[in-house]
Amino acid sequence: MRDVSMMTYGEAIREALDDALAKFPEMLLIGEGVPDPKTIFGTTQGLREKYGAERVLDMPLAENGMTGICIGAALAGMRPVLVHQRIDFALLSVDQLVNNAAKWHYMFDGQQQVPLVIRVIIGRGWGQGPQHSQSLQAMFAQVPGLKVVMPTTAGDAYHFMLAAIADNNPVLFIEHRWLHHIQGGVDKQQMLSTLSGAALLRQGADITLAAFSHMSIEALKAATVLASYGIDAEVLDMRCVSALDVESVAASLAKTGGRLVIADCAPEMASMGHQLLSKLVLAHPNSLQQVPRLIAYPNHPVPTSHFAANHYYPGAEQIASAVLDMLDKPELIESVNRDLQSDLPKDQPDRSFVGPF
Template identity: 45%
Template sequence: MSDSAAAGGGDRPHGMKTAPTTYAGALRDAMDQALQADPGVVLYGIGADGASGIFGTTKGLAERHGGHRVFDVPIAEQALTGLAGGAANAGLRPVLVHQRLDFMLYGVDMLVNWLSMWRFISGGQAKLPLTIRAIVGKGWGQGPQHSKSLHAWFAHVPGLQVVMPATPADAKGLLLASIFSDDPTLVIEGRQLYSMTEEVPVEPYRLRLGKAAVRRAGDDVTLVAIGAMVPEALAAAERLAEAGIAAEVVDLRCLAPLDLDTVIASVRHTGRLVVADPGWQRFGAAAEIVAAVAEALGPELKARPVRVTWPQSHSPTSAHLEGAFYPGAAEIEAAARIAVGRKDG
């Protein structure tokens, strides 16, 4: 398996055969290749072996690898999380899939009070190679019980890795890296990204966890984006370019480990910062990034940082209200214009 941390500095590998693949398809390919590579990899979740295969991300894998390795489970999130910890402690590499991140909250006691601490309480001797995929819903009336984006909660806890792929190629490379990591890892996926298509390497490869990617270079303002906000930030950068504003777009990829070096280097270059975070503002990931940049650069900043986040409210069920709830490219563009002192449209 190619490891681009060695070959390409943490970015996607070069010189590999590619094929157009959706985000959902890339997740499925990563799971398929992990199951092929290591007999210790097992995959389970509600509907994991069903005909639809959790929005297509596990489709056909039970038939290909057997029901003893890819299987359905009862609705018992706390027990399923404990099962992952026990399996990992016994030498397997389990992958648990939650169709909605909201449902994973029933397993938080096990995740936070046990799994995150396992390496610490063992004096660094124990490994716990487990991966939990959690999907954040959006659209078609998801409402507040199916659309929580709580990445900042989990990034706050020492001992947990938190991964948020924004592209199909990253979805594959980061999921494979997560599965073959020796620490408990959450891979948080925006459901609205599943239909995104791009060229993805066919062979298995891993992207370095904790290495951000500069998706677009620019001199005027840095747009740091997380997960599903990355394509919105890139769209905003296109609009800004038409107005003569060069925005640099940094895709964090991971919240834990967090690549502050890349963020700070970019903001040192542009002098301005906008953070686009698919979550609530207060005590959120955007707040942490702004604080870290302010501590590092202080008076070097040319303008106050700006955050683009969800309103401090639960997401509505109404499609009309939902359209007004979620910020996107327009809000990021407006924030960047404030940062550079160009509020005119």
């Protein structure tokens, strides 16, 4: 019988980094806050002590330069995992990521590779505001040569991290900060992931919910409450941002009557939901039997104020309302949303979350 361990998303990432450091002697783990006492939500805890300061190390606030150094290290045969913490900080290394890391394999006819993983964190929390809470995954997903993944479950976090480190070309590994405390099963004997495909989180027959990152958790919440009212929603986690698994969405729509709600944790204008819809309609023009809905953030910067944040972030309530509207059951919206309501601020996932780290 296979041994499946229960652990949080953050613990799963730490386990994957630990196992990869043991497996790949050429691996480095470097980044802002890696040896900090907070150890990036606990994801690097104890690794410096176990593998030494030459393999697990901090870096100066010089994102562009350090990304270039890590690209050079990868070209020299090492496997760096570079941690920028916030995806906002990765903007400072766009030139290195876009013009060097993503292009090198192509420019040199496949003779050179850049086995580099860039860990970044997206998402809200504790008043991080417009410069520390952005969700810029769509920007990076449109760069040819750069793989972008956003695992949602602890199991996928573990296996995707191992697969990203084993990959011989650059991978942007995006974590939503609200996922780190969520528990899930991790089967270490599972076959190595291929960094492709959507994950079916819940089977259903009435409507398809295709969601990204933490919005997959919100979609599951909505689906659970909707089920108590006799509505059966299927939930797909679009865990691989490039390339999007359009075929799984089309297969789901064939079961759910062509009804689709997409939920993304990004502003509407910068949402991968638009890309998913475009690819779906081009590849399967008859798959949609109703006008689809896109649940995303408003098109303005993330507010710092907790009070303003309460009106910025959509979640399970908005997803459920869209589902009920599409199924022509508006009379259920008030009671379903009442069941989904929480007394926590929209900027706080649970009562233990009291700071930026």
